[in-house]
Amino acid sequence: MYSNPLEEAARQAQICNACRYCEGYCAVFPAMHAERAFAEADLVQLANLCHNCQNCYSACQYTAPHEFDLNLPGVLAELRQESWEEAAFPAALGRAFHRSGTMLALALIAGFAVLFLAARNLPGDGEGFYAVLSHNAMVAIFVPAFVLPLMALGVSLRRYWKRIGGGRIRLAHLQNAFGSAATMRNLAGGHGDGCNFQDEDRFSHARRAMHQAVMYGFLLCFAATSVATVMHYAFDMPAPYGLFSLPKLLGVTGGILLCLGTLGLLRLKTMGRPELQAPDVRGGEFGFILLLFTVSASGLLLYMLGSTPALEPLLALHLGAVLTFFVLTPYSKMAHGFFRLAALVRDAQRKLG
Structure with missing residues (x-):
């Protein structure tokens, strides 16, 4: 669980945007790669595009125990949930x-x-x-x-x-x-x-x-x-x-x-x-x-x-x-x-x- 899902999603998205290994996996990555920096609107949009299939996590070379500690499905799930609760x-x-x-x-x-x-x-x-x-x-x-x-x-x-x-x-x-x-x-x-x-x-x-x-x-x-x-x-x-x-x-x-x-x-x-x-x-x-x-x-x-x-x-x-x-x-x-x-x-x- 992240104390600030929005901030953590921005950090992980920047790393994913530099790597681009998962470019063809789902709609999230083409949308992510179209941006150079991520505003709140961009990150909330990415979170709701994510269907939590978790393919990117399994393919990622930067998950724990790597120091980058990426977990894109997890942080987007938390941000997605927060966006629903705030809009309710x-x-x-x-x-x-x-x-x-x-x-x-x-x-x-x-x-x-x-x-x-x-x-x-x-x-x-x-x-x-x-x-x-x-x-x-x-x-x-x-x-x-x-x-x-x-x-x-x-x-x-x-x-x-x-x-x-x-x-x-x-x-x-x-x-x-x-x-x-x-x-x-x-x-x-x-x-x-x-x-x-x-x-x-x-x-x-x-x-x-x-x-x-x-x-x-x-x-x-x-x-x-x-x-x-x-x-x-x-x-x-x-x-x-x-x-x-x-x-x-x-x-x-x-x-x-x-x-x-x-x-x-x-x-x-x-x-x-x-x-x-x-x-x-x-x-x-x-x-x-x-x-x-x-x-x-x-x-x-x-x-x-x-x-x-x-x-x-x-x-x-x-x-x-x-x-x-x-x-x-x-x-x-x-x-x-x-x-x-x-x-x-x-x-x-x-x-x-």
Whole structure:
């Protein structure tokens, strides 16, 4: 852990800039080599471009016990974390989750689940889930829980964009950034062999694959909810839906991908090298992974056991997990996807002008 990550990142970046051995490894090094000196905005941008694949550390000749004692993935991880916490709105919530994320997530899930169990005594207005909790009640709870955190995240991103010196965004910048994010290009390694996140002598695409499973699983689940909303309001086709309906096909597929991806990331996180990450926030990282797994696993169980007496407790657990996910989005590791995308857009501005 560094007492001043910004100052230490500047020192290490100057040495890396002189060496240039890792030039082709990821987007960090071309962006680094485009500068002769590093302002705060440059270093924060580099930190958020870094995907912590750790290939550069394994290849570096200046790591400990060399007197230069380089650990670029580690110092960028700490600086990246600091940039998220400073941009968070309000910042105190970001710090609280990253320090005690697992306990905070579990407490919120349990608390919200108890409230949803109590709300089952309110009259329902439909079939399936809506027989337990009315559609209007769900809308009244989840619309503010979605919109307000989204607004807080918008404030955070605006702060971050200003800090890294972002300019006017063009369509070409977005296309370049989304293309990189969609393929997880920066987790492929400099030669396309993957990264050595677990073992410095072995390259693997496992981390890239698990990130893609989580990302596309989440997007499929979001698409399922969006399609169901359109069917409900535009075509007067309320839930529940059958297995071969579009919402179910999207949601079940997304839920399975999310379960597999989160379990894979949890395994990789426990096998990784903590000294090359931000050690103080591992609780928040594990908490976020477990939260996503609870959301997806409880959703799948709810679908499989929805016609049994387990419906009410499973629905309370699932809704509690989903509500916790929404409330914590601006402060959990979920926000890192938005910040990383912003860093990719900023890098596209550097490349494309």
